[in-house]
Amino acid sequence: MAQHPAQQEEVHVHITEVFVIGVNQFMKNIENTNKDMSQTIFQNVPLVNTSFFQKLFKQLPTENGVIELNNLLATYPIKEISKQHVSDIEERYKISLENEFRLNLEEFYAVYLNFCLSNKSLDEENLENLYHLKIILSLNDQTIEKLNHKVGEIIYKKYFEKFILIAHGILTKKEEDFLEKIEKDLKLPKSLVESITSEISTNYIQKYVEKLINNLILSPEDERVIKSIGNNLNINLEKSFSDQIKRQLKQLKSYWALEKLSLTTFEPNIVIQKSEHCYFKIASVNWYELRSVRQKPSYYNTNSRILKEFYLNTGTYKSMNHSNDYMKFVDKGSIYLTNKRIIFVGNTKNLNIRFEKILRLTPKSDGIEIDKETGKVAVIQLPDKVDEFALILDRLIKDRHI
Known part of the structure; x- marks a missing residue:
């Protein structure tokens, strides 16, 4: 049986089975990236105190089982943790982690995946680590697909939104390659990617235009930028704006001309002074x-x-x-x-x-x-x-x- 580093002095800690993508109660800030990455993501947590009745009946707090698994991830490189380590924990606490702490197991995988994507480090080694996590955590293909899509959607949204802010929707080759790698590695459905890009692109152009409207200005250069954003992000501008927004843009275009350009003169059908126009x-x-x-x-x-x-x-x-x-x-x-x-x-x-x-x-x-x-x-x-x-x-x- 492997020696478990989580066997240490016990102090009270409360464990809740809540699955939140990208947020793990066992996570800590990344400070030293020279260490194995799994050891920088997960943090050792003290075990829960044994209650009076648990001591009386020689029982162990079952939540300590998932804490010990977390502490293994915090202590050892992922590939050094075997399926047997997990089985030993289940035997000691007389539990089935897969049945009783399924959401925690999913969260361990999701947190590691989220960290890799957030730091643009989804390389071959980390893909192998994710596959190893799938095995030792007993996560089936359907669960992995769900987690990949959920985390992938969040990270894809995050970076696509970040990239289009830099140059009004013009993505560099490096940025395009990164997004394509996420889509490929996580097998994100084409429909999901199109939905993400369409939603974020439309929101971006709408916010840009709303800012112009709030500033009460629409210069020819502003119009050029709007059209450029639409072309860069493949947006149908006519369908992206409400009738009110389209009316206000038309008005602001007219207002800019009335303020900045020479006013048009008319021939009146009345007599005015020679010096009047x-x-x-x-x-x-x-x-x-x-x-x-x-x-x-x-x-x-x-x-x-x-x-x-x-x-x-x-x-x-x-x-x-x-x-x-x-x-x-x-x-x-x-x-x-x-x-x-x-x-x-x-x-x-x-x-x-x-x-x-x-x-x-x-x-x-x-x-x-x-x-x-x-x-x-x-x-x-x-x-x-x-x-x-x-x-x-x-x-x-x-x-x-x-």
Whole structure:
């Protein structure tokens, strides 16, 4: 009979049969990798104290059987542990480790496999050690396949996610070879690998796009990167994004152009000053005035980010509640934005607001409120293109000071 290093002074320790992939209560931190690897993974654990009644009836705590097996793994190289060592433990404790501690046996194998994969050390020697563990732990082919797939799935996910973060989905030859080796050595089903890569790739592109949306920016370079990620990871971008995300991307693309590019000029069907250029026009506009007077800022105080965030998250067109107690209808007509003023041509009257008189813009779901130096707050309701109107107006006001 082989001498067991686990035969030592006994102290109380609680053992639970819980199978958690990659987490073992007997594991310790890896500090010295020059030793046999199994001795750096498993840690010697003191045996459980014998209870009063166990001493009385000359019995041993059965959980000490699995602790002794753990301590063998912590002490000797795996290939030096034989099936007979395991049988000796079972005979001494009058137990069947395979029946009574099956989950612990599975965990011993899973922990060793997890360590090999996590450290990219699944070489020929460790494959032989895993096969030897299968034999001495009496694990059948079905169990090994289950453990290989479970641990392999976790590690494949971990490294695939890590690799695509480095270069927006472009994997190096070395990284591809490593993933292919995991797939081959653990015989991972093709469907499982495809499911993993599809899920992680889609999550990656979605998080990347969500970050852009939260930052309220989508430059041509950002668009190029999105397309590049889609190509690198073989993602169908059209199917990966919700209708809301696609709408917001379209809006942000428009917002970037309105902020960064030269504004398009229009030929107005009204007479404007020679020094004026028209940048926006739309018909079927309702002009209101707030009935109440509110406190006004002392200078133009509107953050374009607030405008973009409001209209980006408002989504579909929603008409304001135009209560007579809240505001007064003035007229209906067409509105124009020039480089100097807002021009309103109504059915019964014409109005205009010069940019230097505007102090604040407050976005509304179907329009915008305009605080002026004097007079009541103007509330402009547009049939559509509300966000475009607000952002062009904000830019034109700010451009006056450049």
